[in-house]
Amino acid sequence: MSTLLKEGLPQGTSILLVGPPGSGKTSLCLQLALEGIREGCEALYLTTESTPTNILAHAQGVGLFQKDDTTGTKIKFIDAYSWAIGMRKDEYAIDRINNPSDINKVSLVIMNQAQILSPRSLVIVDSVSGLTLASQKKERIRNFIHVLAHRILRQGNRVVFVLEEGAHDMATINSLRSLVQGTIFTRIIDRDGCPLRRELRILSFIGASPKTSWMEMVLGNEGLQLEGG
Amino acid sequence: MSDLIQVSFTPANTLEFPRGSQLLLIGPPGTVKAAFAIRYLSSRLKQKEIGIYATTVWTPKQVREAAIRFCGKVRAKTLRVVDGVSCVTSQASEEPIAFQSLFNLNLISLTLLQTMSDLENGHLCIDSLSTLMIYAEPTAVLKFFQVLSARAKDHKITGIYLLEEGVHDPEIVAALRFSADGVIEVREVEVKGALHHLIRLAYVRGHRVNNRSLLFSENGPYQEFNKE
Ligand SMILES: Nc1ncnc2c1ncn2[C@@H]1O[C@H](COP(=O)(O)OP(=O)(O)OP(=O)(O)O)[C@@H](O)[C@H]1O
Ligand SMILES: [Mg+2]
Numbered sequence: 001m002s003t004l005l006k007e008g009l010p011q012g013t014s015i016l017l018v019g020p021p022g023s024g025k026t027s028l029c030l031q032l033a034l035e036g037i038r039e040g041c042e043a044l045y046l047t048t049e050s051t052p053t054n055i056l057a058h059a060q061g062v063g064l065f066q067k068d069d070t071t072g073t074k075i076k077f078i079d080a081y082s083w084a085i086g087m088r089k090d091e092y093a094i095d096r097i098n099n100p101s102d103i104n105k106v107s108l109v110i111m112n113q114a115q116i117l118s119p120r121s122l123v124i125v126d127s128v129s130g131l132t133l134a135s136q137k138k139e140r141i142r143n144f145i146h147v148l149a150h151r152i153l154r155q156g157n158r159v160v161f162v163l164e165e166g167a168h169d170m171a172t173i174n175s176l177r178s179l180v181q182g183t184i185f186t187r188i189i190d191r192d193g194c195p196l197r198r199e200l201r202i203l204s205f206i207g208a209s210p211k212t213s214w215m216e217m218v219l220g221n222e223g224l225q226l227e228g229g
Numbered sequence: 230m231s232d233l234i235q236v237s238f239t240p241a242n243t244l245e246f247p248r249g250s251q252l253l254l255i256g257p258p259g260t261v262k263a264a265f266a267i268r269y270l271s272s273r274l275k276q277k278e279i280g281i282y283a284t285t286v287w288t289p290k291q292v293r294e295a296a297i298r299f300c301g302k303v304r305a306k307t308l309r310v311v312d313g314v315s316c317v318t319s320q321a322s323e324e325p326i327a328f329q330s331l332f333n334l335n336l337i338s339l340t341l342l343q344t345m346s347d348l349e350n351g352h353l354c355i356d357s358l359s360t361l362m363i364y365a366e367p368t369a370v371l372k373f374f375q376v377l378s379a380r381a382k383d384h385k386i387t388g389i390y391l392l393e394e395g396v397h398d399p400e401i402v403a404a405l406r407f408s409a410d411g412v413i414e415v416r417e418v419e420v421k422g423a424l425h426h427l428i429r430l431a432y433v434r435g436h437r438v439n440n441r442s443l444l445f446s447e448n449g450p451y452q453e454f455n456k457e
Pocket of ligand 1: 019024027049164217224
């Protein structure tokens with residue numbers, strides 16, 4: 001199967017990526033970022049869950065890229081993690097966010113960095129839940145996504161907003177889905193005696209007709225790939 | 230003329246709703262509603278009628294591209310796209326018709342009324358009431374809907390108003406349903422692992438409607454749905 005980016009995400013779209021913890025959301029985002037960079041685009045990656053250094057180490061550890069491949073270092077990280085736990089600025093971070101719960105500030109930082117991306121770049125917010133767990137008002141989260149999505153679309157770029165499934169009620173997830181152009185769901189299947197299966201399903205892009213069935217995400221020699229459908 | 234509304238697919242791929250009826254298009258989040266609405270408008274454009282599409286999620290360019298796919302370049306020119314997107318990011322619109330702000334429903338109303346002032350028998354899609362409810366009080370959106378739909382009806386313009394299911398306060402949804410002439414429903418069904426979308430005209434006040442469900446696909450024609 002050809003690259004996820006080409007198969008799954010039409011140019012110039014806003015996407016919500018929703019799934020339970022450990023279902024492979026971050027891995028998927030990294031794979032998309034790496035593919036974009038390999039095709040000459042840029043990737044801006046806001047992380048709330050780990051330092052850029054650790055994310056890259058983990059990505060390499062699971063085989064998203066090989067040891068001598070420097071693609072990962074080209075991801076432009078915005079670090080919304082280190083400060084909160086009192087760490088120094090990460091060497092791969094081009095910017096950092098001191099107070100992830102100040103959503104206006106977060107929006108500004110992302111916009112400042114997104115503005116200088118080349119066209120067809122990918123912006124990833126991993127995760128919106130991490131930014132908003134500090135009891136943001138729902139209206140603020142919606143507005144954050146609506147505004148950011150359209151700013152990024154206007155520049156001809158794509159954006160992925162990651163959402164932890166368990167961290168929000170269904171009405172919130174639904175209302176956020178209505179503000180973006182497509183949704184990707186991930187899930188884990190845990191059957192007794194079988195290795196864990198991670199799957200994704202792509203829903204609703206106007207004009208594109210992606211397969212709506214669950215497809216398995218397989219970590220192989222060439223990173224994360226989709227199988228079945 | 231029969232009062233049985235054809236929701237089924239005619240050879241010209243045209244869905245017909247009673248002229249001037251004001252319909253809510255209700256369904257789960259996602260964009261099938263938008264795709265359906267644009268496709269519906271396109272089918273009317275093909276009949277040399279005029280359509281208005283107010284958009285807050287899809288960019289005007291994406292709406293036009295979708296319309297062109299459905300009805301061809303020439304006909305798509307008669308589509309008036311109202312840009313409700315650039316104001317979200319406080320940027321100037323590249324479109325001739327645009328909202329200034331999503332916070333000001335009076336202005337939005339005014340813009341739409343102007344856009345349809347010269348029309349008779351056209352088609353209007355508002356995508357979506359749900360987005361407006363993020364920016365304004367739901368009760369204000371209800372009032373907006375009542376005013377706009379009354380004027381649209383005056384002009385014999387068929388109105389389709391998109392509303393997300395499972396998002397809003399049930400009371401406001403009930404009030405909207407009560408104020409509208411009818412409801413088009415979208416439902417998701419899973420068949421053999423793939424997700425399909427079913428569309429049906431649930432009811433239109435004062436009309437007997439054919440309300441069987443049709444399978445929506447973006448590319449092919451609508452089809453009867455059978456579970457196999
Ligand atoms: N397709 C896959 N096959 C095998 N292992 C995977 C796959 N995708 C992810 N993993 C592993 O599962 C773990 C969790 O993945 P990941 O961090 O991408 O999930 P997540 O959804 O982002 O989790 P969280 O909710 O904690 O952010 C990681 O250790 C990752 O290496
Ligand atoms: Mg993660």
